[in-house]
Amino acid sequence: MTPGARVQAAIEVLDGVLAGAAAEQALTRWARRSRYAGSKDRAAVRDHVFDALRRLRSSAWLGGLSDMDMSQMEGSAVLAGTLRGQGADLDALFTGQGHAPAPWDRDPPSGVMPDSVALDCPDWLLPSFRDSLGQRAEAVLLALRDRAPVVLRANTQKATRDQVAERLAQDGVETAPHPLSPTALRVVGPARGLTNLEAFAEGLFELQDAGSQSLVDRVPVVPGQRILDLCSGGGGKALALAARHAGEIMAHDADPRRMRDLPARARRAGAGIQIVETPERFAPFDGVIADVPCSGSGSWRRAPEAKWRLIPERLEALTTLQHDILRRAVDLTNAGGWIAYMTCSLLRSENEAVVETLLSERSDLRLDAQWRCDPLDDADGFHLSILRKA
Numbered sequence: 001m002t003p004g005a006r007v008q009a010a011i012e013v014l015d016g017v018l019a020g021a022a023a024e025q026a027l028t029r030w031a032r033r034s035r036y037a038g039s040k041d042r043a044a045v046r047d048h049v050f051d052a053l054r055r056l057r058s059s060a061w062l063g064g065l066s067d068m069d070m071s072q073m074e075g076s077a078v079l080a081g082t083l084r085g086q087g088a089d090l091d092a093l094f095t096g097q098g099h100a101p102a103p104w105d106r107d108p109p110s111g112v113m114p115d116s117v118a119l120d121c122p123d124w125l126l127p128s129f130r131d132s133l134g135q136r137a138e139a140v141l142l143a144l145r146d147r148a149p150v151v152l153r154a155n156t157q158k159a160t161r162d163q164v165a166e167r168l169a170q171d172g173v174e175t176a177p178h179p180l181s182p183t184a185l186r187v188v189g190p191a192r193g194l195t196n197l198e199a200f201a202e203g204l205f206e207l208q209d210a211g212s213q214s215l216v217d218r219v220p221v222v223p224g225q226r227i228l229d230l231c232s233g234g235g236g237k238a239l240a241l242a243a244r245h246a247g248e249i250m251a252h253d254a255d256p257r258r259m260r261d262l263p264a265r266a267r268r269a270g271a272g273i274q275i276v277e278t279p280e281r282f283a284p285f286d287g288v289i290a291d292v293p294c295s296g297s298g299s300w301r302r303a304p305e306a307k308w309r310l311i312p313e314r315l316e317a318l319t320t321l322q323h324d325i326l327r328r329a330v331d332l333t334n335a336g337g338w339i340a341y342m343t344c345s346l347l348r349s350e351n352e353a354v355v356e357t358l359l360s361e362r363s364d365l366r367l368d369a370q371w372r373c374d375p376l377d378d379a380d381g382f383h384l385s386i387l388r389k390a
């Protein structure tokens with residue numbers, strides 16, 4: 001495909017996303033009906049779509065649209081604005097020749113771009129970001145407009161981080177140690193096809209953000225403890241814990257389908273993780289990880305459409321669920337045990353506020369530690385509170 005044809009394909013995918021389709025599904029559907037597209041074409045179209053979604057509001061503005069709801073935007077204007085923001089030569093891409101889009105001549109609106117447009121933040125969320133992050137808020141919002149780094153977790157159950165780095169180097173993948181975790185390796189340069197490597201099949205590494213690894217590093221587990229991962233999903237946290245904990249680890253999720261990859265991942269990693277349907281039957285636990293569902297605002301670089309789909313009612317419902325799950329985690333923990341409350345959110349209302357409410361309700365709990373990171377640490381945004389039950 002020519003560069004212009006890739007842009008046109010991305011515009012069509014974006015139009016679907018703006019009309020309400022999930023980005024991954026819209027991309028898959030396009031790839032299915034575009035058998036002529038090779039892997040480089042698919043990667044280029046994907047990059048265009050995700051670059052545009054990370055900077056949706058400012059791109060629409062730069063493409064000549066006034067500030068408007070995403071459902072009213074046109075993919076062509078959004079992508080023209082994204083490319084304009086990247087300094088691309090629009091005349092060379094929007095040629096109207098072959099499969100390339102028609103020439104683009106709309107200028108950005110006159111006047112100053114409003115703050116929330118320039119920061120690519122929904123209006124209603126900007127005060128919460130400022131309240132949650134203080135002086136870091138604007139820099140973090142700007143960082144959320146860029147691509148996330150690709151970071152691996154060396155599976156230290158099988159090899160040291162240096163050995164994994166060396167093995168990857170032999171396969172042409174250059175990495176550098178990430179300062180946030182002793183298991184984290186940041187991929188330097190192109191990062192496609194990592195999961196096709198033999199080193200991956202052998203369980204030498206997993207893809208996992210450095211912040212996520214650092215959360216698990218900070219869990220106060222001691223040898224022999226019996227641990228529950230209450231919201232296990234694909235098992236990212238449970239697998240990271242298993243690499244450093246020789247003790248029983250159980251995994252649960254309200255939606256068992258979310259755990260379907262966990263047995264294969266655990267086998268590959270050489271980890272023993274038991275999936276349990278009713279954790280209460282095995283309670284009490286020495287430690288419970290509650291990696292609760294959240295806005296995902298800390299990982300909007302990886303799932304940028306979530307930023308635009310979040311609405312106040314959904315955030316409120318999530319906060320209620322977070323309270324409920326944390327209460328359950330406390331009930332599942334034995335006296336003297338710990339609860340690790342985790343989110344990939346940057347918002348106080350999902351993090352400190354949830355923990356403060358619980359502490360005000362329960363006199364048998366104390367807060368042992370709190371930690372957070374954000375994209376300015378070269379990681380996704382995460383929160384961790386370690387609670388101890390008396």
Ligand SMILES: C[S@@+](CC[C@H](N)C(=O)[O-])C[C@H]1O[C@@H](n2cnc3c(N)ncnc32)[C@H](O)[C@@H]1O
Nearest residue numbers: 231232233235236237253254255258291292293
């Ligand atoms: C942030 S994700 C977990 C990510 C996972 N721990 C990892 O590191 O890969 C949150 C998970 O919580 C699950 N969940 C939602 N409501 C729940 C509930 N009431 N109890 C337990 N799990 C729940 C969701 O299905 C989702 O898989």
